[in-house]
Amino acid sequence: MTGTIARVTMAIGAPDDFDGWRDGARRLIQAGVAPDRVGWSVPGQAARDLFAGDDPPAPRADAPPVRASRDFLDLAGRAALHRDPGRFDLLYRVLWRLQAVPRLMADRADPDVRAIDALARAVRRDMHKMRAFVRFRVVETGQGEHYVAWFEPMHHILRANAGFFVRRFAAMRWSILTPQGAVHWDGAALHEGPPASRTDCPAGDPAEALWRTYYASIFNPARLKIDAMVKEMPRRYWKNLPEADLIPELIASAQAREAAMIALGGDNAGRPPATLAALDEAVAACRRCAIGCNGTRAVPGKGPPDARLMIVGEQPGDHEEQAGHPFVGPAGHVLRQHADAIGLNLAVARLTNAVRHFKHVSQGKQRLHQTPTAREIDTCRWWLDAERALIRPRVIVALGASAARAILGRTIGVQQERGRLIALDDGARLVITSHPAHQLRLGEAARADEAARFAADLALAARG
């Protein structure tokens, strides 16, 4: 090309005016102006070189039509929105080269093609992040609810991205305010507004409390992957996200929470007490689980140290905790009735519990029983094992699933396992039956049925 013009400056109407660039570029190509002689000026940003250039020349009459492949236009349309001041120079350089090498865009290893691709990808990502991170706040106006958001995009994407919000929220009235400009949707048409500031947006929204609660609750503290979070939600967006100020605290408490969960299930250390008295004393001081720390007093087992029969309940209840003895409440009463009926003397049996403290929830003046968790039973099992080792009973009756778990170390179905003798490793035999409290909760007919089965189980233990 033998251009006669020294330098040319092309003015573009707006930073995101791709169509304007395309019209200008077409004329320049047809006028044969090489890339190194063109500067592009955009409002708010002067042309790259400081010398004011000449006005663009007229296209030559015999110039061939400008060629631009589909994939170039797709990429260029997006790359043009990048805030890189050199983007229009790059686009023109590639368009210039395309006239000689029509398949240039297929050469993905070409540095210019890579550069356009990189710009386009950055813009695409910014658009995507805007769709993700715009947070509307509601204001009540005369015409009803108006949703307003403040967002700070990295590139000139506001206009290009408005369509997404129209397609999604066409039935709402909304505004998106940015430092470069604003768009307003009135339910029928899109309007543009001047640059805004953060204070133009309402300071909060009542729904944000719900959203923050959701954000904090859906986070799983057992898995911390801060890098993965920051990679996808870079810190520069945080200041406009109502949930983001929770992040530091969530992270800080996460490690502590997980460690506490694991420690809670950890093994009990040390050797078991050598006498029943030492056992009772140690149980009273036990703080190995949450129940041990709830301020109630421990209820030790009761009965002769050489008892042949050991009866294990779940945990002390309200009455037991106050009396300091097991099985003195309503359930204990049921147990005694049944024992009397079959001539079993409970005074020679060892009565104890799977869990030594009273787990409850307070409601007014009442203390309502709460079932201990498997982990709590397993923690307390260490004491029961120690008690069994000291008493060495020949027969053990487990009342209910918690007691059965405390003996067997696993959860079983009481109804499937009841009514038979189960041999234990230490030579003792186990009878599993329901907890007597169960009978208190049943209806008339079912209670009679359950009472009969309980009596049979108890008789089996008395014989065994």
Add this chain to the structure above:
Amino acid sequence: MTQLSTLEKLAILADAAKYDASCASSGTTRRDSRSGKGIGSTEGMGICHAYAPDGRCISLLKVLLTNHCIFDCHYCINRKSSNVRRARFSPQEVADLTMTFYRRNYIEGLFLSSGIIKSSSHTMELLIETARILREEHEFRGYIHLKTIPEADPDLVRRAGLHADRVSINVELPTVAGLTRLAPDKSAPRIEGAMDLMAGAIVEGRDARRRFRHAPRYAPAGQSTQMIVGADAASDADIITRSSGLYGRFGLRRVYYSAFSPIPDASAVLPLKRPPLLREHRLYQSDWLMRFYGYGLDDVRAATGPGGMLPLDIDPKLAFALKFRDRFPVDVNRAPREALLRVPGLGVRAVAAILSARRQRRLDLADLARLTVSLTKVRPFIIAADWRPVVLADRADLRAVVAPRRGEQLELFA
């Protein structure tokens, strides 16, 4: 019992839902509300509206309708023997909450699951009712993912897909033995029966759309499932085999892996410590290899080491390449796509770029440096115009040369 506020219920029921890994909102049909009727849109690509510090995307409002449950699955925080606080939303409350969040652009839609109350069918009806309120009363065009309860009436399971974009049924554990031990109330044949039913309904729905333009769309984003990794003894090879079977038999869109995480108030049958999170990541990578890189099940199984476990220090693709070195180096200027996809360090995008660029000219190392993330990783396995690895592929210490240093692995698939 005092009445819980919406805020308290949300805290409890979102907390209870966080062990479900999926939060995808992609892969459904394009919809919008430009007509001014209704609200919402889906444009194919999912959007993650926030990320939690656990690295997981928050795309949907993921809650349980209730965490009351009559089942007693050991790994689950909501099992009936667990002492967690219980709460319950009505379908209307969940629908309203979804709309409140959606209008403020917090979410793409709803992922609703539930503990089982009364009966499986009753619970399923409530889930469907929630979706119905959203779709019919609010004309909601956003994304809905419904968890389906396999024990529910087949008719209800089928109805779920009429409102939902995606439906899922969790297989929970990779082996039947694990399921029997840890989820005594669930049965593998039932779960697979329901998945089969759903797969049939999805195919039928697609078929009907082909013949009748106005046939209703049926679960356009397909079905997915989730299994828990590290709660039972299943090896990676077992898990991959199981997923491959599930993909094949039920046409699943995704199998999610969720590294078992210690839950508060856990059943003592469970291990106390979680498996390394990296294990979950390696499983996702192997899943990717089968779905997008043309690896067969046997190829990925071959990448596993002793005990059927995938190596944690290197990704499965690299493990495969190191094991089958005779397949390398691959000539980037000649090799077919399938061979290029097996080169460690070349992703689907890079391979597409190479195929396109090499039609223009012969590629050298400088070109490849522009097309790939790490030339160091790729170099031992390729031939380029100006490069041929002479001894590298035979070096005994190749693993040390190409394995990433600790901490370098990025989370791509989580």
